[in-house]
Amino acid sequence: MSELATPLIDVADLGRTYGAEAGFLNRLLGRKPRQVRAVRGVDFQLMPGETLALVGESGCGKSTIARCVAGLETPSDGVASYRGQSMDVIARRSLPERRDVQMVFQDPNSSLNPRWRAGESIAEPIRVLGIESGRAKIAARVAELLTQVGLSPEDAEKYPHEFSGGQRQRIAIARALSTRPRVIICDEPTSALDVSVQAQILNMMKDLQDQFGMSYLFITHDLGVVDHIADRVAVMYLGRIVEIGPRDRIFERPRHPYTRMLMEAVPALGPMTDAPPPLGELPDPANPPSGCPFRTRCRHAEAQCAQNVPALRSLDGRQVACLRAEEIA
């Protein structure tokens, strides 16, 4: 990725808040509604041909970002744009650009309509977005896509329940590929799969990227997978990006204590370690701590960490949101 290239996806100050509006009665009783700011102040760019991995523990807002970027959800603040145009607008106005951003979901069981044949599911975007027309042409394209994802053209006639999880995920990928997208958002595409199947899928995704050159926004909580597939990594905690930068930088020398904690927590395949386990648990997202969101679990937290939310700042070839990043080795 040259610095000159324009980003495909530009996420700027993205925020998304969930939770009911304060109802009449609640307002009358002076109650605050329970609101979850699932994502706040998130900035990042996705360049052509690159893979950006988004990691973080469950509930930190990864899927929310994915949905905003895909135009499936309207951000509460900020914007996620594709080539300068808001994805929300693209989706709502059904602009032609929408075919350029596709998505693969985590759960292969629910990502295919159980009543549709595999071929029908794959053909849906082709037909609706008018990418091909005519039965024969569509069928040919479906067959081609099936082959690309390592299935056989005959599989188009089968129903989802006749496939294994890995095969279903392949079909989902074929469907995402069907529009020849520039960006594919992968929301934990392998976390429901066995490692042997995961390897097949990851390899295939890499091959496809080599072949078609699309970008991946790859969401996962498995750092091993990140290290394997990503060019750049963004680490999220409680709705914010706490560290973002090139993979090598981050994995070689994590600067944010959270990133470090995550990496230490991953059980290594090697000999048993006696390192103490991480501290504490994720705070209630509806009620996050003041200042640095991670300070409640951070071994390095100081009084100043509770004051302000640390902003992302450049350090050592990546951006990190920690006041003490330099001090922590």
Added chain:
Amino acid sequence: ENLRYAGATAPLTFDPHATNDFVTTAIARQTYESLIELNAKSQLVPGLATQWEYIDNAAWRLTLREGVTFHDGTPMTAEDVSFSIMRQASSPRYKSLFGQITEANVVDATTVDIVTAQPDAVMPVKLSLLFVMSKAWAEANDVVEVPDLGAASSESYSLRHANGTGPMKLELQVPGERTVFVRNDDWWDDFTGNVDRAEYVAITSAPTRLAALLSGEVDLITDVPLQDVVRVEETAGFKVADGPQRLYMGLEMDGTRDVALASFDKNGQPLDSNPFKDVRVRRAIALAIDNEAIVSRVMRGYARPISMPAAPGFQGYAEDLEKDLGVDLEESKRLLAEAGYPDGFRTTLNCPLERYVNTEEICRASASLLARVGIEVTVNGMVWPEFARMLVNGPDSSFHLIGALGNSGDVQDVFGAILHTRDDESGLGQQNWAMWSNTDFDAVFEKLVSTFDPDERAALYREGLRIAQEQQHAIYLHQPFLIWAMADKVDASVRADSAVVLSDVTVGTE
């Protein structure tokens, strides 16, 4: 002895002037007595009045029985009688019977004059529905006036308390459920029965009512369904009694409209005429309907075929005019063709459900009988309030089944209310739901009203009945019988007004 008996509905109130519901009247009659009574054969006999005579100037003079006391022990006075007459005359429900009464004058302690706006020859018959209440009691309990409907917001005392002169005292009235009587030992007349305590319960569902009898929970039930009669008779220890009801059933046909309602030709196109207005059509219908068959199959013999707007038990009924038209389908079809309906036509028969015995079956049987001459009849069954509303606010019917009685049971009443041309001003023809109109007939009625001579009246009754027959004012079907079932130990005879006269009932010891 104790008698437990059951009927289909409960008495609504014990205020004898506040309702004209005949079940209520029949039950209230145990405690309240009328000035003139009807005996078991529907003949007028002295009640609280021992004599009555017409004394000109539209006034009737009543001589009151002496030594009669109310249940609270106070003697009955002429004041009480006069009070009761005027109280009842003011009741909206009795307007058509007593609305003409202007004064009830106390002449002396045992004499009261009833003055009406016009001379009224059938007043004595009507008086069998005029009940006597204690004036002092009414004043003491704030029921001087008939409870005012719609406006009153509390229950009137007379609803569940009674102070009459009759053979039974009211001990307990639970509205809608049960009524308990005890014998009035101070009654002026002789008890022919031996009941000294009686309890009446309402059991709406006929099978349940029958079950209550068969299981011994009650000793007597009224309104036995026809199909169950055999079952009761065959069950050891039970018997059935029956007797004619003062009521006749008939099919009434639209006699006025130029286009009949809900009637079509065989292709479903609206008729541009009113076939019922044509006497040939009416005759054709009469010839097609086999009322013998209806009586024997639908009514299982518990009815009597009739051929005029009256039946035994009506004052003025003329038995010798009774004639069986018979069934003649050929003639019927010929008449229809002659009237311009060679293929027949389609029409709707409005049919009240309940109220009278087996109405739905009668209607359906009539429909199938008429189908034989090409008249296709759709039976439109309606619950009673709907049916009543249709008649009263219209009448919006060109063909319907109805039971007719004439308020007092005098044929004159039948003539005036049911057969006379409708006239809102005079109130005549008020219940002429058929809107039948015949000037000759109206003339006969006018004459009848002002005639007091029994023989002349008899002739006029006959003349009126004859015109009705000749013009086929309606299809006269039958006079239904009342059927009671009871345990063998009970002796009670069926009266035309369906009252179980407790003073006449004997309960044996088994």
Added chain:
Amino acid sequence: MNPVYFARRVGHAVLVVFIVSLIAFQLGEVIGDPVTAILGLDAPASAREALREQMGLDQPWPVRYLAFIGDALQGEFGMSYRAQRPVADIIVERIPATVELAISALILSLWIGIPLGVVAAIWRESCWASALMTGSVVGVSLPTFVVGIMLIFVFSVQLGMLPSFGRGQTVAIGAWQTGLLTASGLAALIMPAISLAISQVALVARLVRAEMLEVLRMDYIRFARARGIRDRVVHFRHALRNTLLPIITVSGIQIGYLIAFAVVVEQVFQWPGLGTMFLAALTESDIPVITAFLMLIACLFAGINLIVDMLYALADPRVRLAEG
């Protein structure tokens, strides 16, 4: 209890009652003709007019609706055309009969239906369970009125064991006439309660079975077993408690069915309750009674719904703590 949750439920209840009052009033407007209902066929036209005026039927309907609501709020529903008594009195007098009948039937149906359903769920595969379920299907399929009259035929007419109609002896406790304290009252209750309960037993059993099957599949049941908790405890404590929620809801709805079918049962057994009153009123176009009955039912169901919601919150800690 969360006050917002509670307040919102009460709000719903009031709304329901208000809407029903509109419907009930409107119904009174179109159904039947009170004047005919009161005076019968043979009253002269003048008498009809007079009565119409006297009853205020010539006023425009909003005026009458306001009057109606005003009266209703004071517990006044006017006079029954037919019974010539204040409707409120009639209703108050008849409530005990229906309530005792419905509650007995409810208890009976839950008391028999719940164990049946549990048993059928636990031994899902056994032939006894399928026999039970088939039996319960037959139970649902028998028209209440046929059951009622058959019971009468057997137990009253043939065996002479039970009374065929009425409530037997009642005792007053304050304004409440109860039949539960006398032998004859209890005897009279047996058959109506059974015929009312029969179809409900089947309903409850089927529901409990379905819910139970679902709950038995849950991990916490497996985990309870893994902890060595005895099957009996697992079934009747762990599983049943979780099955309770839908049962509470259904019991609420069931009271609806019970009241509705009480109309039929009361008719068959001449039970002096609201059902016979309503039916009589319906066939007689006794509008004040119909209207009052509807309002009563609406209040009743709004109340039941409220109670069900509250019970639900009690039985399920998740709801209890959740925001309304």
Added chain:
Amino acid sequence: MSSMTGMRDHVTAMATQPAVLGAAAILLALVVVAAAAPWFAPSDPSDLASLDLFDSHLPPSWLNGGDARYLLGTDSQGADLLSLLMYGLRTSLTVGLLAVALSVTIGLLLGLIAGYARGWADTLIMRAADIQFTFPAMLLALLIGGLARSMLPVNQQEEAAFFIVVLALGISHWPHFARLVRAAVISEAGKNYVMASRLSGRGHAGILFRHIMPNSLNPVFVLATMDIAFAIMTEATLSFLGFGMPASQPSLGTLIRVGYGYLFSGEWWIVAFPSLVLVTLVVSVNVVGDWLRDRLDPKLR
């Protein structure tokens, strides 16, 4: 799941349960009888001219006094009971089916809207359903019946009775379906294939009707089966109370109502046969419905 293989699966699965198989066979037979009534029934009870009053109250042909022409005897009008039963079955089934079709249509539509649109539409619809729910179906049916009758001209009520009953039953049950559909829609709408379809550019209507609705139909189907039984029963009860089908267009319920009065009279056949048919019908519908539920309801599998 393919509808074809699905169907075959169901049939083979059913074959292993004799009770269900029996019930399904009976149901099928009853439906065929009802559908073919005009051709198979010995006579047409609505052809009044064919009735002979003197043939009334005949017992079944195998009993003393029976008439070979009337296999199951005759009613009070001399109509052949067998024919009445066949036509009554037809009416009952039609009423049941149409009523359920109506409530399914209303419920499905409102449920789809509520579950998909959420927001105020959801609140409104579900609140209405709640209100409706508070009223027992039968009372509601009585009311609607009463209302409709009082608003129609007298002489149209007869023909209208059928539609009134269907309307009353249909309207009184839609909340069941709406709730069910709404829940299913909410669960389906959250599934990823719906998201994927949105990404493929499909509009809301397309997603709702092509994806969500077909996948939400199973529970509806099951409940509908059960509801047919319930509708038939309620219609019978309404008829018993005199607010159902008229005697000239009898349903099984009407036949039972008419026959009810003959329970003690010894003319048992007038009530026994319709009751038997009704119970058989409702039982078989329920058995098949139960079985369907056990098979189709994913929660129970």
Added chain:
Amino acid sequence: MSVFTTQAAAGSPVLTVRGLDVVLKRRGADLPIIRDVSYDLRAGEILGIVGESGAGKSMSGNAVAGLLRLPLSASRGEVRLNGDRIDTLSPRRMADIRGKRIAMVFQDPLTSLNPVFTIGAQLIETIERHTAARGKAAKAQAVSLLEQVGIPAATKRLSQYPHEFSGGMRQRVVIALALAGEPDILFADEPTTALDVSIQAQIIALFRRLCQEKGLAAALVTHDMGVIAQATDRMAVMYAGRIVETGTTAQILHRPRHPYTSALMQSIPQIGKRQHRLPQLQGAMPRPGSLPQGCAFSPRCALATAGCLKAVPPMSGPEDHQAACIHPLNREASDV
């Protein structure tokens, strides 16, 4: 039948499983789900059972605890607890052993707790079922259990409901419940799969501590090799219903003998081990009922020969590291 035992391990096995088969009873033929499963559990040791989804890991645990329900049933083999057979016990007796001697923990802490009872009620119920403690004593024991598993403010927590706990806390509660009867054996079926890595690390540490402190014999079922590496002393690899390799964890991870184990480990993307492509296993594990002839892994195996298809290969190799393969990798001198 080959039996896997380690001389090195302290003490004699608490639980021995020998030749266990579980079948799915169907009309006609029974479908084998797991075959010939044998292993030992020793006090103070954690045995890891690893394998892909559907390999039969859970089933082997459920069968031992007598938790199979029809149509599943254990058709062969024996299970001994301290030398006494328990697979032949009546369900009633088995229920007495479950929770008391053999405890279990399941994957999903969200659904393992009954939502309508407080944590305290569930704990006390279990304590009273298995110990003599009643009332106050039981409550005190409940508090101490919660403290043992690292739940702060235990007394207050007793009166709370499961939904008031976070996922990690819930799993701790589940473990506390499993420990309530002071069992000898703990079966943990994927206890950390639903949790975040940070919490997973905490729970693993907890397990290890408990085993050491209490001398529990534990079996940890998982499909995460990392968890195996960090938590277990010995491990068994399952494939298509059979154990295909057993041995000490260190040895297997270091020098796997079965080609499946080796391939599986290589296909795991690991931090710091960059490869452009992951070595991948082709195809998928066969489902019960469609097992190939002979070695079930042969269709996916690079080393497969005709001999592999003849018969199911027996376990072979040194006592502390056996594999069911006729072409084992990393042969050692002790191999026959």
